[in-house]
Amino acid sequence: MSDQTDVLVKKYTENGITTLTMNKPERRNSLSMAMLEALSAELEAVSGDAETRVVVLAAAGQVFCAGHDLREVRDQLGSYEFQLKLFNLCSRVMQQIVNLPKPVIARVAGVATAAGCQLVASCDLAVAADTARFATPGVNIGLFCSTPMVALSRNVPRKHAMEMLLTGEMVSAIKAERIGLVNQVVDEQVLDESVYRLAATIAGKSAFTLKIGKEAFYRQMEMGLAEAYDYTSEVMANNLQAADAREGICAFLDKRAPDWKDE
Missing domain, CATH: 3.90.226.10 (2-enoyl-CoA Hydratase; Chain A, domain 1)
Known part of the structure; x- marks a missing residue:
């Protein structure tokens, strides 16, 4: 160093x-x-x-x-x-x-x-x-x-x-x-x-998922309740299209550690 x-x-x-x-x-x-x-x-x-x-x-x-x-x-x-x-x-x-x-x-x-x-x-x-x-x-x-x-x-x-x-x-x-x-x-x-x-x-978490979550956290805080739910519902639906979401769900159900691709 x-x-x-x-x-x-x-x-x-x-x-x-x-x-x-x-x-x-x-x-x-x-x-x-x-x-x-x-x-x-x-x-x-x-x-x-x-x-x-x-x-x-x-x-x-x-x-x-x-x-x-x-x-x-x-x-x-x-x-x-x-x-x-x-x-x-x-x-x-x-x-x-x-x-x-x-x-x-x-x-x-x-x-x-x-x-x-x-x-x-x-x-x-x-x-x-x-x-x-x-x-x-x-x-x-x-x-x-x-x-x-x-x-x-x-x-x-x-x-x-x-x-x-x-x-x-x-x-x-x-x-x-x-x-x-x-x-x-x-x-x-x-x-x-x-x-x-x-x-x-x-x-140890998916970097892609952390990025999505952090952005959504701060954005929804400035919204009204209904708008925040509409926005985060869309975020979660989009999140589920990601490879890491599919991998994470499968790993959980298969009782194994996930192999994150950060995408």
Whole structure:
């Protein structure tokens, strides 16, 4: 494996699992323009990578992600064009995660605040160390976490989202699990074991089926009940035409392991 010390986002793939690690611990893995561009490029590359079945989003150091780089924001306070470009790029990266045809699992150790919390909420699944903490503290500096609010409010109940947004206070990992921001909270010593066990379980499924299911999940959430049922009925009927659906059903009835073709 090549030296990636100076790379903003390190990439490593093994057994169908690609780990993307934000690698700027001295800046608390903040989402600077450069970090967002690096994340966007890696997500685009992994989207079409047949070897990758599941993505794990991780971070180097003691902080998962502290949100936007406030030094960069301060230096560009006079440029509305830069600010809009920054937030549009961040929004695009979050949508890349949602639209990625592979499941994305956040591996959260340390603090995830503001756009860092948004990053966790944008992932399909999240596993956090028991020492992890979360916040949308923009209100404390006069900059309401409006873009983080989009992902947060789509993951946790409304009143919990509003409490985080209006108070800016830290939320423990246990509370984050209780309100649905993360799936699991585990001892920090077994964080990697827990994350990669979950990733391996998902990687063992048909990649084609996972792609269909993930896309349908997010699309139907924005629909009314009747429209969602009409849409997902069509998705399932189309899914049944796929080779992996036929193989999976036959394997289940024959009491054997399926041989996925990812098609």
